[in-house]
Amino acid sequence: MPLALLVGASLVVVTAAVSAADGPGPGLRFAPGGHWVASPALELVFHINGSAGTVDAQAKVDGIEPGSQVVQSDTSGYVVGQSRIVEFGKSSLSVEGTVTPPTGERPVAVEVAGGPYLVYREAGSVVRLGDSPATIPAGGVLGEPVTTPDGTLWLHRVDSGVICKLARGADRMSCPATAPRGHAGALTVVRERPVFVDTTANTLSPVTDGGLGRPTRIGVDAPPTARVAPADVDGRVAILDPTGQRMYLVDATAVGTDKDSAAPVTVDLPDGAYAAPSASRSSVVLLDRQGNTVRTYSGSGQPLREVQVPPDAGEPRLSRGEDERVYVDGTEGTHVLVVDHGGGVGQVPVAGGGQAATSPTPAAPSTSPAAPPTQASEGPQPPPRSARPPSRETDESTGPPALPASPPGMPPNLRATVQGGNVVVTWGAAAANGAAVSAYRVAWARAAGSGGGSSTRPGGARSYTIAGLARGVAYRITVAAQNSAGRGAPATAQATLPVTRTVTVSRGSTESYGQTCLAPDCGLMRVVLRGFRANTSYQVTPYSDHESYTNPGAARTTDGSGNLTFEAFHYGIVGTRVWVVVDGLESNHYLWVSG
Numbered sequence: 001m002p003l004a005l006l007v008g009a010s011l012v013v014v015t016a017a018v019s020a021a022d023g024p025g026p027g028l029r030f031a032p033g034g035h036w037v038a039s040p041a042l043e044l045v046f047h048i049n050g051s052a053g054t055v056d057a058q059a060k061v062d063g064i065e066p067g068s069q070v071v072q073s074d075t076s077g078y079v080v081g082q083s084r085i086v087e088f089g090k091s092s093l094s095v096e097g098t099v100t101p102p103t104g105e106r107p108v109a110v111e112v113a114g115g116p117y118l119v120y121r122e123a124g125s126v127v128r129l130g131d132s133p134a135t136i137p138a139g140g141v142l143g144e145p146v147t148t149p150d151g152t153l154w155l156h157r158v159d160s161g162v163i164c165k166l167a168r169g170a171d172r173m174s175c176p177a178t179a180p181r182g183h184a185g186a187l188t189v190v191r192e193r194p195v196f197v198d199t200t201a202n203t204l205s206p207v208t209d210g211g212l213g214r215p216t217r218i219g220v221d222a223p224p225t226a227r228v229a230p231a232d233v234d235g236r237v238a239i240l241d242p243t244g245q246r247m248y249l250v251d252a253t254a255v256g257t258d259k260d261s262a263a264p265v266t267v268d269l270p271d272g273a274y275a276a277p278s279a280s281r282s283s284v285v286l287l288d289r290q291g292n293t294v295r296t297y298s299g300s301g302q303p304l305r306e307v308q309v310p311p312d313a314g315e316p317r318l319s320r321g322e323d324e325r326v327y328v329d330g331t332e333g334t335h336v337l338v339v340d341h342g343g344g345v346g347q348v349p350v351a352g353g354g355q356a357a358t359s360p361t362p363a364a365p366s367t368s369p370a371a372p373p374t375q376a377s378e379g380p381q382p383p384p385r386s387a388r389p390p391s392r393e394t395d396e397s398t399g400p401p402a403l404p405a406s407p408p409g410m411p412p413n414l415r416a417t418v419q420g421g422n423v424v425v426t427w428g429a430a431a432a433n434g435a436a437v438s439a440y441r442v443a444w445a446r447a448a449g450s451g452g453g454s455s456t457r458p459g460g461a462r463s464y465t466i467a468g469l470a471r472g473v474a475y476r477i478t479v480a481a482q483n484s485a486g487r488g489a490p491a492t493a494q495a496t497l498p499v500t501r502t503v504t505v506s507r508g509s510t511e512s513y514g515q516t517c518l519a520p521d522c523g524l525m526r527v528v529l530r531g532f533r534a535n536t537s538y539q540v541t542p543y544s545d546h547e548s549y550t551n552p553g554a555a556r557t558t559d560g561s562g563n564l565t566f567e568a569f570h571y572g573i574v575g576t577r578v579w580v581v582v583d584g585l586e587s588n589h590y591l592w593v594s595g
Contacts, residue, residue, distance in 0.1 A: 033323040033489055036070035036077050037350055039333035045070050045079060045088070046350050048336050049409070049489060050325040053346045056409040056431065056489070059093040061086055067331045069319070071109045071116040073130035074476070074492055080109065080118060085129070091414050091491060102127065102135055108144065111322045113151035114168030126153070126166060134171055138164065144276060146187045146194065146230045154194045154207070156187050163187070163196060163207055177211045186228040188237050190252040197237065199226045204237070206256040214257070218250040219264045227276035229284060230320060234299030236265070238277040238284040245269045247277065247286070249301050265301040275317070281324040283343030289315055294328055296343035304343035310335035405434030408481035408488035416477050416495035419465075423477070423495045426463045430481035430488060437481045442466075447474040447494065472499040472531075499531035499562070503587035505580055510595030513570035520595040522572030527580055527587070529556075529564040536562075538582050542569040545589075546576040553580075 034056075035048045043064055047057040065081030072078070072090065079086040082104045087097040101107070102125050107118035118127040121142040128134045143156040151168030161179035166172075179185055183200035187207070194207040199222040203215035222239050229238035236249040246269055251262040272288035279285060283304055284297045292311075296304040309316045309328060319327045328337035329350075336348045409431030417424045423444075430437055437459040444466055445452030452475070457464055459481075469475055473496065480490035508526035512519045525542060532538065541553035551569055558564045571578055577589040 033321070035319060035321050035325075035327040035329075035336065035338075036072055037327075037329045037333045037336055038064050038068045038070050038079055039350065040064040040066050040068065041332065045077060046333070047077075048327065048338065048348055048350070050321060050323050050327070050338050050340070051489075052406040052433065053338055053348055054406070054409075054433070055348065055350060057090075057093065057412075059088050061088060061095060067106070069106075069109055069317075071111055071118070071129070073116055075494065076130070078116065078129050080107065082106070085118075085127075087129075091412075091493065099133075109319065110145055110147055110153060112147040112153065113149075113322075115147075115151070115153070117145070117153055117166075119145045119153075119155070124157075126155070128166075132169055136166060136171065136173065138173065143186050144228070144230065146189050148189055148194060149192050152194075154187050154189075156185070156196070158184075163194075163212075165194075176209045177207050179212070184224040184226075186226075188228050188230060188232065188252075190232045190237065190255055191235070195237075195252065195255055197222075197226075197228045197239065199224060199228075199239075204250070204252055204255045204261075213255075216252075216254050216256070216261050218248070219261060220248045220250060220266070222248065227274075229277040229279045231279045232299075233279050233282060233284050236299045238279065238297075240274055240277050240286070242274055245271060247284070247297075247301075249284070249297075249299065267297060267301045269295075278318045278320050278326045280320075280326045280339050280343065281341035283339065283341075285318065285326045285339050285343075287316060287318050287328060292316065294337055294339065294345055296339060296345060298343065305345045307337060307345040307347070309337060310347065405483065405485040407486040408433050408435075408437050408483050410489045411440065411479045411481055411491045414477075414479055414491040414493050416493040418495060418497055421467070421469075421471075421497065423466045423469060423475070423497065424463060425466060425477055425479065425493070427479045427491065428462070432483060433485070433488070435483040435485050437483050439482050441480045441482065441487065441490075442477070443480075443490075444469075444475050444477045447476050469495075469497050471497040473497070501531040501583075501585055502529070503580060503582050503585055504528045504530075505578060505587045505590045507590070507593060507595065508567035511570070513572075517570050517572040521574050522570055523595045524567040525569040525571060525578060525580070525590075526567050527556075527565070527569075529558060529582060530562075532558050532562040532564070532583070534558060534560050534562045538564075540568075540580050540582050542571075542578060542580045544571065544573065544576055544578045546573050549573070549576075 034050045036045050038045045043062050045059050045061055046055045049056045061079050068079050068081040070079050077088050085099050085101055088095050103120050103123045105120050105122050107120045110117040116129050124138045124140045126136045126138055138155055140157040140159050143158050146154050153166040155164045162175045163177040164173040164175040183198050185198040188195050196205045196207055202218050205215045206213035223241055227240040232252050235253040237252045239248040247267040249265040254261040273290035275287040277284055277286055286295045292309040294307050316328055316330050326339040338346045411427040411430045413428040415426045439459055440457045440461055442464045443454035475495050477493045478490035481488050506526045508524035510519050510523040512522050537555050537557045539555050542551045574592055574594050577591055579587045579589045
């Protein structure tokens with residue numbers, strides 16, 4: 001069975017997800033936030049709260065393969081190994097299913113609305129996990145994928161130059177554009193729109209439904225081996241020249257217009273072996289795998305931070321989260337570096353790291369305008385060594401300084417249970433994180449993205465009843481805790497009030513049938529079905545309290561909404577009662593009258 005849970009009409013699917021710390025209001029999509037990392041040695045996966053720089057959840061997953069990565073949807077996490085993909089619930093924190101990937105290749109993991117996706121570049125295949133799992137052929141070897149905020153996945157077939165997109169929820173790709181034959185390049189996203197970086201012609205072109213748009217020259221001679229960041233930073237796209245040990249920041253604000261682009265910025269890099277650049281909301285992120293160093297830069301090329309990656313077996317890797325942070329982790333899952341929106345870098349010990357977490361530290365703001373750099377900074381210098389160790393004559397009663405409070409953790413054990421026409425929401429106490437939980441915000445909205453409401457409950461509350469929801473409509477429900485430091489990441493559940501099935505019988509058209517059932521007493525029964533399974537054949541059998549009446553009934557098929565209205569079964573015994581039975585459900589008993 002694919003990674004989806006099949007449920008009955010009365011069963012509620014309950015799952016938990018982490019989203020942005022501020023928590024969206026009704027009618028908005030709930031974006032997963034933070035990052036999951038796997039520890040094969042401990043057989044655990046840990047959730048990193050990117051905004052707080054803490055571990056706030058963990059789940060047991062047996063047999064984690066070395067090098068596994070973890071991706072997430074709104075409601076589930078997926079441990080992606082070479083030979084299997086394990087799904088666990090983010091509310092239950094327990095394993096819910098396992099499937100086999102299409103190939104043993106390590107995929108590029110992409111977290112976006114409607115996903116997550118696993119892009120197997122060499123195999124030319126895309127696996128969509130989440131609510132609508134599917135394996136979709138892409139038609140050839142692929143470049144680095146990118147996504148736009150509407151949930152569209154964009155892919156470049158490197159052999160043919162064809163540029164394809166997989167829309168949110170689609171089961172097949174469309175390919176609206178093709179790069180010039182023989183041209184190397186890569187995709188990026190500029191101001192939420194896909195752009196093709198042609199490293200042969202040294203141009204940027206918007207990707208539209210009608211093909212590639214007007215090209216804009218980038219002002220540098222990019223090599224065919226250039227690596228491109230997945231998104232712009234302040235209107236500039238980072239292009240890494242790995243052999244030249246330099247990075248170009250090219251102006252993308254003129255893409256698709258007849259304007260000239262601004263001059264590019266060149267950043268000379270220290271010797272190293274660099275992975276493809278990534279981007280947080282407002283910084284470029286480089287990983288030097290040779291020197292085990294993370295370097296961040298502003299969109300204008302100013303060095304921001306230089307941080308050593310903690311020792312870990314295997315090769316460190318960059319992951320760009322849907323929360324617009326960049327996460328750096330290794331295969332052992334002992335530490336994670338979090339690059340925040342502004343380029344600050346914080347370290348989060350996960351399992352066996354043995355150090356306290358460090359908060360993201362941004363670079364100090366410049367006091368005067370600086371010219372674009374031509375060479376990267378060597379990073380912050382260590383402080384001068386003291387001639388003797390610092391004095392230990394301190395007041396032991398004071399102890400270490402208290403950590404500042406941060407927003408609460410995600411409420412655990414979220415459940416949404418249908419009771420009659422209402423949904424009862426229950427949750428556990430969220431971690432206070434240094435300040436007492438003062439309130440819980442419960443919000444609900446249709447999963448399709450419209451209609452909903454919210455309610456704020458006191459800090460001691462553990463349940464809330466939602467009334468007035470429409471039947472047959474899936475709702476997404478969030479519960480977020482708040483304290484004096486702000487609102488924490490919400491847990492998310494889904495619930496659907498089952499549609500009530502009804503069968504109603506009345507008198508239909510008047511007509512005779514044979515010699516024994518004559519008008520005006522004789523007529524057809526009118527049968528109305530509501531709330532049944534769509535496009536499904538049901539046996540409808542009529543009955544009467546008159547001892548001589550028998551009828552085998554007939555099969556009828558519901559429409560696309562699960563409804564059906566028809567006339568059948570002649571009857572003419574006035575003063576007796578008739579009814580029908582459909583799928584075990586008995587209708588009203590109708591007193592037959594003359595027509």
